[in-house]
Amino acid sequence: MKAAILFEPRSELRIEDVTVSKPGPHEVLIRTAATGVCRSDLHFVDGAYPHAMPCIPGHEAAGIVEQVGSEVRALRPGDAVITCLSAYCGECEFCVTGRLSLCLGAATRRGKGEPPRLTLTADGSVVNQMLNLSAYAEQMLVHEHACVAINPDMPLDRACVIGCAVTTGAGAVFNAARLTPGETVAVIGCGGIGLAAVNAARIAGAGRIIALDPVPEKRALAEKLGATDSFDPSADGTAGTVIELTRGGVHHAIEAVGRPASGDLAVKLLRRGGTATILGMMPLDHKVGLSAMDLLGSKKLQGALMGDNRFPVDIPRLVDFYMRGMLDLDSIIAERVPLADINHAFDRLRQGDATRSVVVYQ
Template sequence: MKAAILTAPGTPLTIEEVTIAAPGPHEVLIRTVAVGVCRSDLHFVDGAYPHPLPTIPGHEAAGIVEAVGSEVTTVRPGDPVVTCLSAFCGHCDQCVTGHMALCTDAGVKRRKDQPPRLTLAADGSTVHQMLNLSAYAEQMLVHEHACVAIDPDMPLDRACVLGCAVTTGAGAIFHAAGVEPGETVAVVGCGGIGLAAVNAAKIAGAGRIIALDPVPEKRELALKLGATDAIDAASDTAAAQVVAMTKGGVHHAIEAVGRPASGDLAVGVLRRGGTATILGMMPLTHKVGLSALDLLASKKLQGALMGGNHFPVDIPRLVAFYLRGLLDLDSIIAERIPLAGINDAFAKLRQGDSTRSVVVFE
């Protein structure tokens, strides 16, 4: 199969032939139909976050099950599926207490004494699987708990963005933040994750949804998806504007960029007792914090890996939201490209102007 390979940080991906193993116990072979180009992949491609190389990035995907290994009970050949990087074991203390996105059980990967799932066709050397998926490829071989079957009426070029951007953004609203009807929400950053958070806040019944982004086109898109107000995040008075229009700050601030300034902005717009939820991948050496006065005002700061999702339940529900016209995935997707266009899509992400590019294989 053809796949986009990263061989060194900061270098373009190359399209190469890769051999994929047959599914073992609890493994699912998927024909990839569509993959979103996410900023999280860019962190690995540019070397901001380390990963064993060579590797195939890509973690926001949808496809069709081609084959299943022994003991697989959750999907069968022919099922349309969405994948999710937060694969779970189902029996560790994180899983059984409802924190599936925090599962770190190595059982969802192949053991080191087993053949790798992916190898270069040219010499048989190992290709390291990224985030349990490696989706910039014509096929994926994943643990059955890294995918979920969805309604066959769902278009897969839209479904793919549910696997990360929407699961993370909506999960932050529904799970990590637990937004209640009437509460105020500020979303810092209106890329794929931020726009999904805006849309989910509307579904949750938030009383006021304030979108903050330096790009005018993204602010307009946020208004289309449910924001009641939009502010230039690059303005020196952005935080003050939010505090003024909400008469003291917001109940919830969602940071969806991964930049130090956006984390500070999320904290800066909180009301007394408000909570800032950081979703973006900050530089590894950076710290986000609360001042002594913030703590005295009962303000809270939290991370939320993948929005704290319960993806086997969440993704089918998000599909239903889309099919009912409540969730707008079409507006989040800026373009559809072939695999050969992956490096151009990353270049657009570096510029910060695009929302979501989707690689389609058919």
């Protein structure tokens, strides 16, 4: 198969031939249909987060099952699936207490002494799998607990963005914030994750949804997806305007971009008793905090890895929201490109003026 390989940080991905192993007992071989280009991948490509090299990035994908291992029971060839990096073992403390997204997933990867899932066809050397998936490739070999079957009528070029952006953004609203109808929410950063949070807040019945992004086109798109108000967070006085508009601050602030200033703004916008939820991948040495007065005002700060998802349940529901016209995925996708244009898609992501690029495979 063809795959986009990162051989070293801060370099372009190269399209190479990769050999895929046969599925083990609990593994699934998927023919990739579409892969979203997510900012999380960019953190690894640009060297902000470490990873073993060479590797195939990509973690937001949808496709069709081609083969299943001998012990796989919930999936069969021909199933349409969405993958998720939150591969879960089903046995650890996090899994048995319903916090699947926190599972470290060691049991879902091949162990020492087992053949690798991916190797370079040219010389047989190991290609590391990123985030349990490695989705910038024509095929994926994953553990059965890293994907879920979906409605076969769901368009796969839209389905792929559910695997990360929508699961994370909507999960922040439904699972982490547990937004109550009528509450106010501010979403900071209107990329794929932020726009999904805006859309989910509308579905959840938020009283006021405030979108904050420096790019006018993204603010306009947020309003299309349900934002009642939108502002440029870099403009003077924006925080004060939002606090005045909401009569003391928002009930929920969701940070969806991963910049230190955005985390600080999320805390600043809270009313007494409000909760800030950080979704973005901040610089590894950065800290977001609450002041003594924030604590006295019962303000809360939390992370929500992948939206605190339970993806085997959450993803089919999100697909259903799309099929019923409640979840707008079409507006989130800015362009569809072939695998050969993956570096172009990353360049657009670095510019920060587009929403989601999706790689499609022929």
